Amino acid sequence: MAKPIIAIVGRTNVGKSTLLNRLAGRRIAVVADLPGTTRDRVFAFVSWQGREVTVVDTGGWQTRPSTALEQEVRQQVEAAIAQADAVIFVVDAREGTIAADEEIADMLRTAHKPVILAMNKVDSARQANEVAEFYRLGMGEAAAISAHHNRGIDELMDAVLASLPVRQISTARQGEAKLAIVGRPNVGKSTLLNTLLGDERAIVHEAPGTTRDALDAVIRWEKKEILLVDTAGIKRRGRIDAGVDYYSLLRSLRAINQCDVALLLVDAGEFITAQDMHIAGYIIEAGKGMVLVVNKWDIVPQQQREAFKRSAEQRFRFGPYVPIIYISARLGRGTSKILPLAWQICQERQRRVSQSELEGVVRQAVTSHPPPRTGSRRLRIVQTYQDESQPAAFVLKVNDPHLIHFSYQRYLERKLREGFGFRGVPLKLIFTKAARKNSKKIEVRAW
Numbered sequence: 001m002a003k004p005i006i007a008i009v010g011r012t013n014v015g016k017s018t019l020l021n022r023l024a025g026r027r028i029a030v031v032a033d034l035p036g037t038t039r040d041r042v043f044a045f046v047s048w049q050g051r052e053v054t055v056v057d058t059g060g061w062q063t064r065p066s067t068a069l070e071q072e073v074r075q076q077v078e079a080a081i082a083q084a085d086a087v088i089f090v091v092d093a094r095e096g097t098i099a100a101d102e103e104i105a106d107m108l109r110t111a112h113k114p115v116i117l118a119m120n121k122v123d124s125a126r127q128a129n130e131v132a133e134f135y136r137l138g139m140g141e142a143a144a145i146s147a148h149h150n151r152g153i154d155e156l157m158d159a160v161l162a163s164l165p166v167r168q169i170s171t172a173r174q175g176e177a178k179l180a181i182v183g184r185p186n187v188g189k190s191t192l193l194n195t196l197l198g199d200e201r202a203i204v205h206e207a208p209g210t211t212r213d214a215l216d217a218v219i220r221w222e223k224k225e226i227l228l229v230d231t232a233g234i235k236r237r238g239r240i241d242a243g244v245d246y247y248s249l250l251r252s253l254r255a256i257n258q259c260d261v262a263l264l265l266v267d268a269g270e271f272i273t274a275q276d277m278h279i280a281g282y283i284i285e286a287g288k289g290m291v292l293v294v295n296k297w298d299i300v301p302q303q304q305r306e307a308f309k310r311s312a313e314q315r316f317r318f319g320p321y322v323p324i325i326y327i328s329a330r331l332g333r334g335t336s337k338i339l340p341l342a343w344q345i346c347q348e349r350q351r352r353v354s355q356s357e358l359e360g361v362v363r364q365a366v367t368s369h370p371p372p373r374t375g376s377r378r379l380r381i382v383q384t385y386q387d388e389s390q391p392a393a394f395v396l397k398v399n400d401p402h403l404i405h406f407s408y409q410r411y412l413e414r415k416l417r418e419g420f421g422f423r424g425v426p427l428k429l430i431f432t433k434a435a436r437k438n439s440k441k442i443e444v445r446a447w
Contacts, residue, residue: 003045003052003257003286004164005250007080009108010090011100012060015120019090019147020044020057023157043253045285048157051164052287054253056080063100081107083250086114086163088156089139093119096133105137114163117142118156123149177346180229180259182252182283184275187267188295192329193217193230196338221339229255234279256282260346261289261424263338268296268308268326272315280319284426287392289345290322291424293338298328321417323424345424349391353420358384358394361419362412371408379403382434392425397434404431 008016024044043056058080059073081087087108091101108115119131119142134142143159145152181189197217217228231252256262262283266276283290292312300308305326312324323341327334362384371379380399387393394416398404413427 003054004085005054005056005083005254005257006086006088006160007056007058007084008088008090009058009077009081009104010061011098011104012062014060014090014092015147016060016090017057019088019118019120019145020055022147022150022153023048023055045282048161051161053160053164054257056084056250061100061104063103078107079250081111081113083254084113086116086160087111088116088118088160089137090118090120091134091137091142093122093144097136101137105139109138115139116156116159116163119144120147122146122151176225176227177261177343178227178229178259179342180231180255180262180288181265182231182234182256182262182279183265184234184267184273184279187265188329189230189265192263192265192293192295192327192335192338193228195329195332195335196228219339221343224343226339226343229259231255234275234282253282256286256288259288260349261291261342263291263293263342265293265295268294268300271308272312277315280316280322284319287390287426287428289342289349289424290319290426291338291341291345292316292319292322292324294324294326295329297326298331298333319426321423321425341424348422348425351392351420351422353386355385357419358386361415362396365412365415369411371403372405374403374405377403379408387428387430390428392422393428393430395430395432397432399434401431401433 008019010016023046043054046053046055058077061077062070062074089104089108091097117134117137117139119134122144123146131142131144143152143156145156147153181192183189197219217230219226219228234252264276264280264283266272280290280292294312297305309324309326313320316322316324323345325334325337325341327338329335362381366381371381377400381396382399383397385395387395396412409429413429416422416427
């Protein structure tokens with residue numbers, strides 16, 4: 001099930017970054033009173049009422065860019081809109097409509113994307129009554145919100161989700177799989193694609209960033225059809241240039257969202273960098289299967305390889321379930337292991353377990369190691385079942401979701417893996433309150 005991309009756009013200092021932080025539940029974007037604080041985009045995977053979306057913040061739109069930087073920001077906004085499935089158009093209730101708002105509205109009409117108008121900084125009933133002023137933008141009725149004070153956010157997101165197509169419960173059909181080759185620039189993604197295909201499908205060059213878009217190719221392997229997607233390198237946020245680089249970043253995110261398994265390619269010559277870890281985090285948050293592929297293994301001296309492997313496993317200890325393989329895409333060494341392993345993980349993502357076996361594993365886990373007390377209270381698991389719509393997701397109904405500790409989440413995940421496998425697949429544990437009838441459900445997500 002692919003995550004839709006929601007772009008937050010608007011002129012400078014209307015509260016776009018504050019809104020992203022509110023939706024993400026943590027401070028991701030830099031928030032300040034000075035206009036133009038967000039120079040490049042920030043994005044976050046957000047779960048809202050069970051729907052997973054990718055929310056992208058953008059820089060402030062300038063009517064007449066006066067500097068090269070402002071022109072770059074404008075291009076980035078345009079790239080975000082082009083890749084978005086829906087747009088949240090943020091305006092300032094205190095300042096009313098100005099020329100920049102009207103220019104953005106004109107551009108959004110030509111983009112033919114669902115647009116939800118959000119009138120931000122509504123801190124009083126009087127300001128909420130001024131929503132009529134924004135009808136002149138031709139975007140329909142504005143949702144009156146205060147991102148800073150958490151007002152109107154539920155109504156805004158209800159409107160955003162309603163604008164998206166009805167979600168389809170999709171699983172890979174038998175004999176089909178989608179693999180995305182992702183990683184930093186110049187780690188050998190296109191070379192690996194060409195090696196797997198046996199032809200020069202992608203442009204390969206020593207200069208980083210040669211691949212500007214996502215390249216799709218279909219390969220037949222043991223009577224199975226596999227879609228391979230080569231993506232542009234994902235750079236560190238501060239190194240993302242205007243226009244093309246940002247467009248490539250969004251295409252890479254979309255490829256991760258839509259794949260079954262991501263092949264995270266890293267460069268053995270540079271070990272495993274912080275950016276490699278960030279990309280792994282994107283894949284895990286997206287709930288996709290993953291294989292860590294260490295490329296250029298041929299340049300690592302034989303006497304250093306065991307130490308390298310130990311260090312790599314330690315560096316990647318947050319994902320101990322992710323298999324690591326070592327290859328040389330240029331020489332074709334080790335690449336024959338990739339498709340069988342990726343196919344196995346693709347099947348693991350779709351694994352269904354019986355209710356009785358699941359309850360047995362959880363019961364045994366709790367008996368062997370009861371949840372710790374929080375004050376005078378202890379977590380009690382009332383019911384457990386596998387989610388119908390999300391692969392590798394388990395719902396645990398408990399007396400109080402706030403009593404769950406991250407260490408006990410990890411323990412339960414480990415026991416589920418021992419019982420059922422799920423190699424290479426991030427498990428999602430969803431703790432909901434075993435509520436009385438008509439009471440509101442509380443949800444805490446754990447990866």
